[in-house]
Every structure is written in structure tokens, then in C-alpha cells.
Amino acid sequence: MRSTALVTLATAVAGLLLAGTAAAAPAPGGQTVGDPYYPNDGNTGYDVGHYDLRLQYQPPTDQLSGTATILATATQDLSQFSFDFGLHTDSVLVNNLPATYTSTGSKLVITPARSLAKGSAVTVVVRYDGIPSKVTINGEQDWLRTPDGAQAVQEPHIAAFWYPANDHPTDKATYDVSVAVPNGTQVISNGTLVSSPSQLGQTRWNWRSTKPQATYLTFIAIGKYDIRRSTGPDGKPVINAYGANIGDNHDAAVASVERTPEVLSWESSVFGPFPFEAEGGVVPAVNFGFALENQTRPVYTPGFFRSGADMSVIVHENAHQWFGDAVSVHRWNDIWLNEGFASYAEWLWSEKEGEGTAQQLFDYYYNSVPADDAQWQVLPGDPGADNQFSDFAVYTRGALALHALRTAVGDDSFFAILKAWVASREYSDGTIDQFIAIAEKISGKPLHDLFQQWLFTPARPAVPASFSAHTTPVKPRSVAEIDRTQVLLAQSHH
Structure with missing residues (x-):
């Protein structure tokens, strides 16, 4: 009697094991x-x-x-x-x-x-x-x-x-x-x-x-396009294309887009090696109203060049080759990883060109929107689909957040963080939390509160006393071009 029970138990256990290892039936993908x-x-x-x-x-x-x-x-x-x-x-x-x-x-x-x-x-x-x-x-x-x-x-x-x-x-x-x-x-x-x-x-x-x-x-x-082919300083092919009927904006467009290899060479020194096999830009002969960082070849509406060359938009869209293209958002609520970084690249270019330091731009933009303005209520770290491309909250406050990080950790750590972020997630995607983790690892500093304040708090963040934001800020020379660029960029999306 006892041996029969053991055999029955063993058979039952074997059946369960077999059932557990049986392949599930094919199912529809989501x-x-x-x-x-x-x-x-x-x-x-x-x-x-x-x-x-x-x-x-x-x-x-x-x-x-x-x-x-x-x-x-x-x-x-x-x-x-x-x-x-x-x-x-x-x-x-x-x-x-x-x-x-x-x-x-x-x-x-x-x-x-x-x-x-x-x-x-x-x-x-x-x-x-x-x-x-x-x-x-x-x-x-x-x-x-x-x-x-x-x-x-x-x-x-x-x-x-x-x-x-x-x-x-x-x-x-x-x-x-x-x-x-x-x-x-x-x-x-x-x-x-x-x-x-x-x-x-x-x-x-x-x-x-x-x-x-x-x-x-x-x-x-x-x-109908005029296609121009050349080789950049890095040896990679450069292909630019200009609509045949751009009109009065043609020369300013060429004067901007033809500098793409120069911009990429500089950005490579800041963000790490250029991640793709070719470079260039396209200016169609239709005012579609925005620019987009298409991989290897951004596309620009001619309107960017109405007032002459616009290097801010060239810098912005090509910074996306690292931030947005090489490393893409994991979910669209991570959009700060794209737009805040590309906007801050404009500030870094301004600093390089002697048109205004990133700190001066921080002071100016921080003070340009009063603390009780509703724009501070939109969260750069999760703006919502309706505000995903908010001119101020995602682009400008996004850049403010990066400068706050730079100030907190110092230049050496900050630029090491930018390069490490791209290197760690290249050709894949990433989240804001993953970026914060890399920033803390490289800087050796706890940064949760800083990011919480700048990305996830519906209020104007307080700034350290070391910032000059409490004084009347100067208006850097680069502001006019940056503002003109940002307005068109923010129009681009649904």
C-alpha cells in the first residue's frame, strides 16, 4: 500500500514537471x-x-x-x-x-x-x-x-x-x-x-x-535639389541638399549647413566620437515650419535663414545625432534627454564663440520667466504628450537643468558624464533614471534632489547663492538667434 502511494506521487510529480517544461502555444504579438x-x-x-x-x-x-x-x-x-x-x-x-x-x-x-x-x-x-x-x-x-x-x-x-x-x-x-x-x-x-x-x-x-x-x-x-557632396575633416562623406527654389534664403542656408562638418568636429570633442557613417543637411524649398534631427542628415525649413545664417539650429540638430539619435528615448516622456541636451549644446556653442557664456545664458533665461508663471508648472522630466515639445519647459528649462548639473559637479565631471552617457547607451535607448545613475557614478555625488527639483517639481527651482541670478542679468549676444531657433523648433511637433 505504501509503495503504491509513492509510485502514484512520483508519477504526479513527473507529470507536473513535464507540464512545466512544455512549450506555451504560440500567441499574437502585442x-x-x-x-x-x-x-x-x-x-x-x-x-x-x-x-x-x-x-x-x-x-x-x-x-x-x-x-x-x-x-x-x-x-x-x-x-x-x-x-x-x-x-x-x-x-x-x-x-x-x-x-x-x-x-x-x-x-x-x-x-x-x-x-x-x-x-x-x-x-x-x-x-x-x-x-x-x-x-x-x-x-x-x-x-x-x-x-x-x-x-x-x-x-x-x-x-x-x-x-x-x-x-x-x-x-x-x-x-x-x-x-x-x-x-x-x-x-x-x-x-x-x-x-x-x-x-x-x-x-x-x-x-x-x-x-x-x-x-x-x-x-x-x-x-528638385542641388546636391553637394564632399568629405569632412573626419574622412566621412558629407551630403547636403538645397531645394532649387529656396529663394532669398538660399545663400544664408548654404552658409549655415555647409558648416556642418565644423560643428560636428567641435561636438565630437565635447560629446565623444561622431556615431554615424555620414553627415550633412537638407533645406527643402518649402516652408514646413521646423527642423528635425533625421539621422546623419537633419532637415531644416528655409525660415531659419530669413535673417541670415543660423548656427544655433545647425548646432542643435547635430547635437541630436548623439542625444536622440545614437541614444534614443526609451519612452517619449524621456524627451528631456533629447531636447534639453541639444538646447544646451547651443549654449556651449555660444560660450565657444564668445557670444555669451552658459552661465550668462542661465541667468538670463532663469530670470526671463517670473516664478509665478505657469510655464514653470510643466515638468521637463515628464511634460505630458501635449507639452512634450514645450519651448520653455522642455527646451529652455531642460538646458537650465543641465547647467545646474554642470555647476553642481564641475566641468570635468559634467563633460565626462555626457560622453559616458552616449558611450553606455549608443545605438540603443535610455531613460532619465539611467542618466541620473551615470551622473551620480561619475561625479561621486548624490544628485537625486537636484534632478527632482529641476525636472520633476512644478515650480521655479531655487538657485545657489553662487549664481548671479538674483541680479539683473545681461542679455548675451547669442540670445536673439537662440530664441529665434527655439520658437521654430518648438513648432515642429504634434
Whole structure:
């Protein structure tokens, strides 16, 4: 009797062990990464390694068609997965087998013929077409038609208007972007221009990005462009493009953008080695109202150059190559890691150029907004989706916070922190808490209270007596250009 009970118990235990080791049934990937600001963004269940986009575009009709080949790795056993995408899908292959799919207008939901095993390589081929300017995703229309073409330039969303994507900065990938257009029309994108052959009345522009890149930083600008190619002091290719009809702003735009290699050389000395394979800038012949730090090649509205050269915007957008591009936000509430840092780079450039020290700029901006002003109520460390690109709270107070850190830890530690931050998270993403941890480790100082005060307290922070902010501050010469730049930058986003 006793031995029978033991056998029964052993059998039961073995059954439980077997049940515990049995593989779970494949399940659908999620249709959001759970970003609190944009709860519909991104997808789970896979990680994209590479996008190959082979497209055709007709400027007169705004017709876009082609094929996206997406190389990914399943991060779970998958029965179904999705991309963010708004155009019309013609067909889908998964690992060379036809897949079934449905489109919600913002999500392309794909059911492969065979389930995908966790860790397996996945090749997805999506054939599609449509008119991107007619696409609305979550209330946004982000594709911009221009008099001679179009541009896909916007933050935080643009990818889903022209290719199927896992549209969140936490899933970076490399890219090949190939777009055929009528002869005489140019296509500018990220990275290096591999080739631009012409045949049968069309030119196919082939661009390649070899470093991991966030989806919103991948762009195309299509139209009549003057493309200038050179080599920078670091030996990397420089590709700048100017719209053929910029008008009176043309010379000032060229006088600014052509200095990009000089700016990057200086920023490399401050932030660490330039993280990408190419550099440059684009100024379309349409006033779209902002600038964006597209990886390797920022795009600037001509309006920045109405009053002459604007080096602040060149410095700002190229500082993003480190802060925002090489290291991206983990969630969009971490936006201070992008905009506060790029804004402070403008202050550092002012200091370098003798146009006003960072301390003078701190004193001026700190005193420019009274303590009872509602702008101090917006938190740079978590501004909310509606205030994510607040001119004062995220950009200016963001820069004030960095100067407060610099003052607290000293120059040696401060600049070591900036370099260490990029080196530790390069080609990935990061959070404000992770930045604070690195700042404390390198400086050897407790900094929680400082960051709490500057990033997470709805009030104007008190300043140390060593600051001159209680006196009437001088107005540094750089303020006019910085202010003009900031106003346009803050207009850029939804």
C-alpha cells in the first residue's frame, strides 16, 4: 500500500514537471509597446534588424508604391504580429509563404501560414501602394506634398505613412532606402548614397544607413535639389541638399549647413566620437515650419535663414545625432534627454564663440520667466504628450537643468558624464533614471534632489547663492538667434 502511494506521487510529480517544461502555444504579438504618451505606437513579439524599402514615387499624383522587405527576429513564439502602417497593402509573404492580413488603417495585422518560433529569423515582404498625403493615422496627416515632390519628415510619427514599421524608438534597425522617380527629380535620405542609376526615364536613388536607426529618424525628401557632396575633416562623406527654389534664403542656408562638418568636429570633442557613417543637411524649398534631427542628415525649413545664417539650429540638430539619435528615448516622456541636451549644446556653442557664456545664458533665461508663471508648472522630466515639445519647459528649462548639473559637479565631471552617457547607451535607448545613475557614478555625488527639483517639481527651482541670478542679468549676444531657433523648433511637433 505504501509503495503504491509513492509510485502514484512520483508519477504526479513527473507529470507536473513535464507540464512545466512544455512549450506555451504560440500567441499574437502585442499591438503596442505601452508608451504612456502614445499608447497605439509600436508592436511586440519581434525585433526588426533591417528594412529594405524599394519604392517608386510619382510627384504629379503623390502615388507611392513598392515593396518593404523586413528582416526581424521573433522574441516569442508568434502566431500573429503587426506593423504600424497606413497605406494599402497588396500582399504579404512571411518566410516566402503567403500570409493572411488585415488593416485597421493604422495597424497591419499579419497571420503567417506557419507559426514563428521564438529566436527564429523572420523575413516579411509587404507589397503596397497608395497616396500618403491622404492617409490619417491617429488623427495625424504627416506626409507633406511639396510643389515638386514630397517629404516624409516629422516627429514622433512619420514611418507608418510610407512604410510598414515597428514605429517606436526602442526598435532600431539598419536601412536600405531605394526610390525611383522621374529623371530630373532627386531623392534624399539617410546615410550614404550608394548609387543613382537612370533608365527608361527614371532615376533610382539608393541610400544606405549602416547604424541602428529609429523609425521616426528615417526620412525621404523628394523634389528638385542641388546636391553637394564632399568629405569632412573626419574622412566621412558629407551630403547636403538645397531645394532649387529656396529663394532669398538660399545663400544664408548654404552658409549655415555647409558648416556642418565644423560643428560636428567641435561636438565630437565635447560629446565623444561622431556615431554615424555620414553627415550633412537638407533645406527643402518649402516652408514646413521646423527642423528635425533625421539621422546623419537633419532637415531644416528655409525660415531659419530669413535673417541670415543660423548656427544655433545647425548646432542643435547635430547635437541630436548623439542625444536622440545614437541614444534614443526609451519612452517619449524621456524627451528631456533629447531636447534639453541639444538646447544646451547651443549654449556651449555660444560660450565657444564668445557670444555669451552658459552661465550668462542661465541667468538670463532663469530670470526671463517670473516664478509665478505657469510655464514653470510643466515638468521637463515628464511634460505630458501635449507639452512634450514645450519651448520653455522642455527646451529652455531642460538646458537650465543641465547647467545646474554642470555647476553642481564641475566641468570635468559634467563633460565626462555626457560622453559616458552616449558611450553606455549608443545605438540603443535610455531613460532619465539611467542618466541620473551615470551622473551620480561619475561625479561621486548624490544628485537625486537636484534632478527632482529641476525636472520633476512644478515650480521655479531655487538657485545657489553662487549664481548671479538674483541680479539683473545681461542679455548675451547669442540670445536673439537662440530664441529665434527655439520658437521654430518648438513648432515642429504634434
